[in-house]
Amino acid sequence: MTYYPDLTTYEYDASGQEMLNVGWLTPGHAYRTGIVDDRVTDALKALSSAYDNQMRGVHHCEFCSTERPVILGGPALDTQVWLGSAEIRARGADGTVYSAPNLVIHYIAEHRYCxxxxxxxxxxRTAGADTTDELVLSDD
Structure with a gap:
């Protein structure tokens, strides 16, 4: 997979939609680690079944020997979702759109990516979860 620093302009495909990169990780490039609020991982799982920008190939995690992670995702968290061939997109309250490889769920769970x-x-917000309380994120 191509490495893009977080919050840089998305250039992975020629969709023409303005977005920012998040979670395009590769070995050799440091990334922020820490604890991520469960509401974030649950929301990512809920959004994962959309399969935005689905690719034909599969990208395997370059940090471990996991063949191809699978999670329970979708709105009810009951749909088998294979990670490594699609993106998750989210829109902020200010209209900013973010794009992350769906492997971001694995990176958070297994490699402490924050x-x-x-x-x-x-x-x-995009998943429609409660955002009244501040999210808990902490660096290592």
């Missing part, structure tokens, strides 16, 4: 707070807020 995405930018603005992305986390957008994901929770």
């Amino acid at each position: 995405p930018p707070v603005e992305f986390c807020r957008a994901v929770v």
Whole structure:
């Protein structure tokens, strides 16, 4: 997978939609680690079944030997979703759109990746989850 620093302009495909990158990780590039609020991971799982920008190939995690992660996702968290071939997109309250590879769920769960707070807020908002309480994110 191509590496893009968080919150840089999305250029992965020629969709023409203005978006910002989040979670395009590769070894050799440091990333923020920490604890991510469960509402964020639940929201990412809920959004994961949309399969935005679905690709034909599969990208495997470059940080571990996991073949191809699978999660329970979708609105009811009861749909089998394979990670590594699609994106998750979220819109912030200010209209900013973020795009992350759906492997971001695996990166958070298994490699302690801590995405930018603005992305986390957008994901929770897009999934329709409660955003009245401040999200809990902490650096290692």
